[in-house]
Amino acid sequence: MEKFGKSQPVTRVEDVRFLTGEGRYVDDIAPADALHGVVFRSPVAHASITELNVDDAREAPGVQMVLTLADLEAAGVRPGLDATLVKNIDGSKGAAPERPVLARDRVRFVGEPVAMVFAETLQQARDAAELIEFDYDDLPVCLGLEESETAIHEEAPGNLAYHFGMGDAAATDAAFAAAAHVVSLQIDDNRVIANSLEPRGCYAEPEGERLHVAINGQGVWGFKQTIAKALGLDPEALRITNPDVGGGFGMKAQDYPEYVICAHAARALDRPVRWMADRTESMLSDNAGRDLTSLAEMAFDDNHRILAYRVTTRNNLGAYNSGFGQPIQTELFSKVLMGTYDVQAAYMSVKGYFTNTVQVDAYRGAGRPEAIYVLERLMDRAARELGVDGWELRRRNFIPAAKFPYRTVTGELYDVGDFDRVLSHAEASCDRAGFAARKAASEEHGKLRGIGLCYYIESILGDPSEGARVTFDEDGGVSLFVGTQSNGQGHETVYARFLADQTGIPMERIRVVQGDSDLIAKGGGTGGSRSVTVQANVTLTAVAGMVAAFTPFLADSMGVEESAVRFDNETFRAEGSNLTPTMLEAAEMARAAGRDDLLRHEARDRLPGRSYPNGAHVAEVEVDPETGTVTVERYTVVDDFGNLINPLLAEGQVHGGVAQGIGQAVTEHVVHDEDGQLLTATFMDYGMPRADILPMFRFETEPVPSTANPMGMKGCGEAGTVGAMAAMGNAVQDALWDRGVRQADMPFTPLRVWSMLRDASQTAA
Structure with a gap:
């Protein structure tokens, strides 16, 4: 363990900057003379555009440009955003209708971009947007997850985007036919809005013959590819940066129209432009998360061993394919389809539907929380x-x-695991033996108490390869260039600490550089809990290269054979020499000798396999039957994250993930009316989780080091959410079971829970 990190709970060095107002967020650092952009968005969910007149807006005070789709196409802009498609069960590809950056002929969800105004001030841009004449003929609104006579896209008759299948259907059916017991459950997974603390935003500015676009996203390379393609630019003419980012959760990893439009406007006007969403605009236009319903079925033998598992899912894609909308509830869901259970007969069938709502894409966990939620609710x-x-x-x-x-x-190839050991640890930590007494105490006060278990596993996703560069700077410090992008996870601390552990370079002398396509040759960005494992892996490779490069140089200085030189993670040593230079001292010796080639070290490496974090979440809730209010009384997590670099930051990641899982379970609920209007478009209506609904979490680890990377680590960024939803769902179901409630679906808001209890009481009567 010493070799791969001291596993010390180091507090985040970047927090001082953030808490003292020194963070460099995109809206803080946009050029002072930048024009302000405002998007004119569709007020209706589905309609044919009969008139779009922007003449008055163009003549409004301060306005420098108004763009429609026709304007973009006339300027040679490729107006569509690409998406990843899955294969249908017949081998064809899923539907791929155009997703224009500004509406073409028809609008398909409330909030769809129709035009964009750029003016000297934000208020002038807003005033001009109100002058746009927009008329339309209403079309039928489709919100359901079933085939409809009204197609949202011609390319998807009945609104069916794809029909995906995976597994052995025949073997699964045969196992069900021979089963002693069959259990089934319909399970809904409600739609949520990511609601990162910082809304989406960007600015674009000419830099000589080049263009710089700053985006508060989760990496630079995907955006660079998209914008270069849309504008017909040589990628080398484009620089993309990610400044400090206030939360991403997968939602900020994808392409959005505003980034392409701002990039074009900056080039066309030859001056900077900026755009920042307000909260309601974000709720209307950010990719949503989850939104699916599944029929889950399981076959058992007489000894209660699982013989087969079958899942039939319908999921909501929204009005268009977003970047990974199709793969999430299909390919990514399947990564952990069977969870931690020893079963080889399974089949999943998934139908994805277009609806007149905003797109659905990655939200913390991206398919794995959805899969585990279905599986663990069914196990319960x-x-x-x-x-x-x-x-x-x-x-x-x-x-x-x-x-x-x-x-x-x-x-999937699970490398290691000891699930029984982790579960036993959780059973002791949550004091399961004392639950009966706590339940009795709740009943004395007229409350219902339930306990819920979820045993989860997740698959680390994203590009398994990554790059790193280490430079020794003239001020005596070191710069570490990384290809991932922090959205608040503490990368500056983790990466600096890891490099310090491997080299002996003081952590405070290490600067982490990220989010700049000019400075970093290639990067995979952040997503799928990949960051620390891939970045630490390539950092090890870079350190090995540094040691190998310095060794012959130092051997000459020490007057010994090259083979005699050793590096002990702090100093170079050789028997027969009194010289014991540190890595920083070796760099200064190289600088003095004119060996600039030793002051820059670059590496690229690829993980040999994925890691599979897993663990047990145990929730205890109280339900007030008079009001339906659910209170989370206790919450215990025992995770197998393998070896940890920084337990403090890992625990923080789990806390955040659990909070989002509890939020979806108890308070968060996206609601549209029958016309497709979003009724939960402000924090007055959308229930974000608050401190007063969250207990103190008990977090412990039971490490089984991974063999899929040399550090023995397993990613932890999304694990908290993967386990939380089912633990909460099972706890609420447990609390309500004795009152006759047999179907308890998220979100467990007071009205919904009260209604479940009322309906069960009326049925019993």
Whole structure:
């Protein structure tokens, strides 16, 4: 462990900057003379455009440009955004209708961009946008997840975007036919809005013959590719930067129209432009998360061993394909389809539908929380119907530790795992033995108490390769250039600490440089919990290269053979020499000797395999049957993250993920009316999780070091959300079960829970 990090809880060095107002967020650092952009958005969910007149807006005070789709096309801009498609069960590709950056002939969701105004001040741009004449003929609004007579796109008859299948349907059907017991459950996964603390924004500015676009996103290279393609630019003529980013959660990883439009406007006007969404605009236009419903079925033998698993899902894509909208509930869902259970007969069938709502894409976990939610809710129901303990049912079906490495039914190769050990740790930590007494105490006060378990596993996603560069600077410090992008996770601390552990360079002398396509040759950005594992892996490679490069140079200085020189992670040493230079001292010796080639070291490496963090979440809730209010009383997490570089930051990531999972379970709920209007478009109507609904979390680890990377680490960025939803769902279901409630779906708002109890009471009567 010493070699790969001291595992010390180092506080985040970047927080001083953020908490004292020194953060460099995109809206803080936009050029002072930049024009302000305002997007004119569709006020209706589905309509044919009969008139779009921007003449008055163009003549308004301060206005420098108004853009429509026709203007962009006349200027040679390629107006569509690309998306990744999945294969249908017949081998064809999913539907790929155009997603224009500004509406073409028809609008398909409330908030769709129709035109964009650029003016000297924000108020002038807003005033001009109100002068745009927009008329339309209403079309039928489609919100349901079923085939409709009214197609939103000609390319998707009935609004069916794809029909995806994975697994062995015949083997699964045969196992169900032979089963002693079959359990099924319909499970809804409600739509949420990411609501990062900092809304989306960007600015664009000419830099001589080149163009610079700053985006508060989750990486630079995808945006560079998209904007260069749209504007017909040589990528080398474009510089993309990510300044400080106030939260991303997957939502900020994707392409959006505003970035392309601002880039074009800056080039066309030869002056800077800026755009920043307000909160309601974000709620209307940011990619949403989740939004699916699944029928989950499980077949068991007489010994309660799982024989087969079948999932039939319908998911909402929104009005268009976003970047990864199609793969999330299909390919990414399948990564952990069977979770931690030793089953080789499974089949999933997924139909994705276009609806007149904003697009749905990645939200913390991207498919894996959805898959685990379905699986673990079904495991809880199976235990009840089979009359067995849910914890023991899981243990009975866990992949045994002796079976690793283990190839799952959908082709994932789990490298290591000891799920029973982790679960036993969680059972002790949550004081499961004391639950009966706590339940009785709640009942004395007229409250219902429930306990819910979720055992999750997730698959680390994203590009397994990454680059790093280390330079020794003239001021005596070191710059570490990385290809990932922090959105608040603490990368500046983690990466600097890791490099310090490997080299002995004091952490305070290390500067982490990220988010600049001119400074970093290639990068995979942040997403899928990839950052620390891929970046630490290539940092090790860079350090090995540094040691190899310095060794012959120092051997000459020490007067020894090259083979005699050793580096002990702090100093170079050689028997027969009194010289013991540190890495910084070796760099200064090289600088003095004119060996500038030793002052810059670059590496690129690829992880040999993915890691699979896993763990147990245990939630305890109280329900007030008079009001339906759900209170989270206790929450325990025991995770297997392998070796940790910084336990403090890992715990912070888990806390944030659990808060988002509890938020979706208890307070967050996107609601549209029948006309497709978003009724939850402000914080007055959309229930963000607050401190007063969250308990103190108990977080512990039971590490089983990964063999898929030399550090033994497993990603932790999204794990908290992957486990939280099912733990909460099972806890609420447990609290309501004795009152006859058999179908408890998120969100567990007071009205919904009260209604569940009322309906169960009326049914019993």
